[in-house]
Amino acid sequence: MRGTREGIGREIGLIALFAGAYLAISFAVQDSYYQLIMTLVLVWATLAMSWNFLSGYSGMISFGQASFFGLGGYAMTIAFVDFGITPWLGIPIGIVVGVLAGIIIGIPTFRLRGHYFALSMLAYPLAMLYVFEWLGYQEVSLPMMREAPAAFMQFSDQRVYIALALGMLVICMLVSLLAERTRFGMSLLAVKQNELAAEAAGIDSWRWKMYAMMVSSAMAAAAGGFYAVVVLVVTPPSLFGMLVSAQALILTLFGGVGVYWGPVIGAIVLVPLAETLHAELGHIVPGIQGVVYGVAIIVIILSAPDGIYWSIRDRLARRRRAGAPAEAAPAPDVAFPAAPVPAAGDRTLGGPLLELENVSLSFGGLKAVDNVTLTVREGSIHGIIGPNGAGKTTLFNVINGFLKAESGSIRFEGGELVGLKPHKVCALGLGRTFQVVRAFPRMSVLENVMVGAYVHAATDAEAVHRAREALQRVGLSGDQITATASGLPTKQLRLMELARALAARPRLLLLDETLAGLGHAELDDILAVIRQVNREGVTVVIIEHTMQAMVKLADAFSVLDHGSLIAGGAPASVVKDPRVIEAYLGRKWMDRAQDPVA
Ligand SMILES: Nc1ncnc2c1ncn2[C@@H]1O[C@H](COP(=O)(O)OP(=O)(O)OP(=O)(O)O)[C@@H](O)[C@H]1O
Known part of the structure; x- marks a missing residue:
């Protein structure tokens, strides 16, 4: 049940199992290209998790997750290139920048609802893309630090990146799990399902949305900073581009919205597919990743509109119900027994x-x-x-x-x-x-x-x-x-x-x-x-x-x-x-x- 800590231990066990299995597979994979894909799966899963935290839990659909991803990436890159700051510090700096941007963007944008919110969120990464181009950061490469590679997060063994990215994703999964099981997630879910009723029940919807925005932008900025470390070269389109925001949204919609396993499932299925096709057919069909994501979204809308996670869960629940013995008779439909009623006007009333x-x-x-x-x-x-x-x-x-x-x-x-x-x-x-x-x-x-x-x-x-x-x-x-x-x-x-x-x-x-x-x-x-x-x-x-x-x-x-x-x-x-x-x-x-x- 949501809202209590029941089953939280089992969920943590499942996360540990997933992390262990992923790490074990990464050791079995020898090809560095596939190791890179395994790293990217985790980075995009983290970005999708950040989208899920804001939009999946609260219902405010964001087309602008690239804003925070890009700011995290550029903050880390500029700190490294211009100030010689190691990514070990640069990524946390990027997270702070991302969270500040989340607050600044959230304050005016939370006034808008529905499509207006979604579209205005789209404007921010587009604006940032042009600002960073105008500032002269069209293409920035991270310098190689051969004298102290580990101190600058530069490893010859790609599997170290997989382990680090896995650590980042697992932290985000645990934060999401905790939110789902406590008043944080319950309040956001209530706002998502009926904001007026939530407000009338005492939920400060603005405050919870802002908290969700802050956590979400922190996750996205961490993913952006780490992505820049892995790919070594950043450009405004690769960090602030439409495909980045779309990827965050599509991976979650595909895997399952409103649950932290959704982004993970989406990334594991779609990222290797898109990257492999891009590597094999990219020279014949430029932008084939976009085609993969487009097809994925059509397939999922037609066959499992809530995403793979919910579809599997519903199917299992149906199977369990079919196999279970007939349900016990429902509890009597009781209300209070009609107690003797004092006639109106007989009671002593206060002031x-x-x-x-x-x-x-x-x-x-x-x-x-x-x-x-x-x-x-x-x-x-x-x-x-x-x-x-x-x-x-x-x-x-x-x-x-x-x-x-x-x-x-x-x-x-x-x-x-x-x-x-x-x-x-x-x-x-x-x-x-x-x-x-x-x-x-x-x-x-x-x-x-x-x-x-x-x-x-x-x-x-x-x-x-x-x-x-x-x-x-x-x-x-x-x-x-x-x-x-x-x-x-x-x-x-x-x-x-x-x-x-x-x-x-x-x-x-x-x-x-x-x-x-x-x-x-x-x-x-x-x-x-x-x-x-x-x-x-x-x-x-x-x-x-x-x-x-x-x-x-x-x-x-x-x-x-x-x-x-x-x-x-x-x-x-x-x-x-x-x-x-x-x-x-x-x-x-x-x-x-x-x-x-x-
Ligand atoms: N958001 C709104 N914008 C414009 N007019 C409104 C709005 N809400 C209510 N009205 C109008 O205000 C008047 C009062 O509506 P209200 O719903 O308060 O009446 P009511 O006494 O509760 O009616 P009922 O018993 O049918 O629920 C009605 O003429 C209604 O059409």
């Missing part, structure tokens, strides 16, 4: 917990939230109702920081929320769920909830503990929590999302149509959970269209229409208010309103 004062927000000419003032009392269940398009979800988005109020004030426990990012709002104790469930589909239910727990958990073990506790609170257990989130029935998804919000131990929960899409029995189960959570001290603000349920559940209503608050107060009186009936409930409700709790 104001959330206060909105003259809050407004427009989309162009449309006032989606218009001068709304309302107070939510501590310990209450506060219903937000209104017709479709009344501005209810927008109001939640303004409260939790997805949207910034244009005017007005939102105070939570007396502190101002306007201007805070969603993860900060979450950290203050304000959790939320969504109208359409925002799950992290490739994670298990437990992992989904762990993402919510990270905000206050110091360690991964504590996050697991808090997540299990939250799942227990919503009544999910056994097989239900190890299941993958994609494909879960609506009720379990709703409960999982509720647990994810609860894992941060909030004082106030914003629930956006949590009852939508549920049958009668399921609806009662979820209502029981909401009441239980409220009894445990969590204040609830809930948007809901099911009026019968809301009247029984809520202590107070606020009614929105066209962005404005048209009524507020105890449910029994609000549903009799002629303005509410006209705007929302309609005549049919008017007839029933004589006995609203029937």
